[in-house]
Amino acid sequence: MFDLTGRVALVTGGNGGIGLGMARGLAAAGARIAVVGRNADKNAAAVAELGGDSFSVVADLTAIEAPARALGAVLERTDGKLDILVNNAGTNIRRLPQEVTDEDWATVLDTNLTSVMRLTRAAYPQLKASGHGRVIxxxxxxxxxxxxxxxxxxxxxxxxxxxxxxxxxxxGQDGITVNALLPGWIETELTAGAKRDIPTLNDSVLARTPQRRWGQPGDFAGIAAFLASDASAFVTGTAIPVDGGLSVHG
Structure with missing residues (x-):
């Protein structure tokens, strides 16, 4: 029930961090991975690691037409097939609320939310046609x-x-499940900047996380494979913390 052989997964931001961690899990379960990211060199390195018949598409998904174009490029390589969509690409700009500019707001929202909507909307026909569409x-x-x-x-x-x-x-009536993962403090390029900017952050994270460690991208391999597989066929609309217990620590 965890076998993904023959299924195609599109992973945005799949060239590093949490995205690559999920891509590894999906590939290990048998899926063909399409890595979509802005950095061609990182994309190529990820594809080389994932092996098999994985491939990459270079795209900045914040432009209005970019998600549909990126999806089209993927579908050209897969004969129109898409079973799994992982919306992982994201960014952060750390400022106090009173210091946030309109440009800051637009950059973060366009990357983390609007591009997700555009890509997911565009992928709906293929996810429905698969008969077992999965969105993470x-x-x-x-x-x-x-x-x-x-x-x-x-x-x-x-x-x-x-x-x-x-x-x-x-x-739900189309056989598509849609779920969210809620990462805690994970060691990635995104959080490396926070570690540099906030000297007390490391000790605070360790104190607040019951497992007393930072998460690793590999911690997302199994949960991604589960949510992409038939094992989770009756799991939808959930938001699952992957945080070492941080969110339940009083």
Whole structure:
């Protein structure tokens, strides 16, 4: 029931961090991976690691037509087949709420939310045609609670959870499941900047996380394979924390 052989998965931001961690899990379960990312060199390295018949598409998904174009490029390589969509690409700009500019807000929301909507909307016909479509969106611990330096990021990730719920209700009759993962503090390029900017962050994360460690991209391999497989056929509209217990720590 966990076998993904013959299925095609499109993973945005699949060339590093959490996205690559999920892509590894999907590939290990047998899926063919299409990595969509802005950096051609990182894309190529990810494809070389994933092996098999995986491939990549270079795209910046924030432009209005970019998600549909990227999807079209993937479908050209897969004879129109898409079974799994992983919306992982994201960004953050750390500022206090009173310092956030219109440009900051637009950059974060366009990347983390609007591009997700555009790509998922465009992929609907293929996901429905597959008969077992799977959508996995990446929220955040900030879908649950707030941090002072991430108002735009928190707004985008809170909205992702509500978007997932709407899709799950709308597309359930089409055999498509839609779920969100809510990462805690994971060691990636995105959080490396936060570590540099906030000297107390590492000790705070370790103290607040019951498992007393930072998460790793590999911690997302299994949950991605589960949500993409037939094992999760009756699981939809959920937001699952992958945070070492951070979100339940009183």
């Amino acid at each position: 969106c990446i929220g955040s611990m900030m879908s649950i609670f707030g941090l002072p330096l991430s108002p735009a990021y928190g707004a985008s990730k809170g909205a992702i959870v509500q978007y997932v719920r709407s899709l799950a209700v709308a597309w």
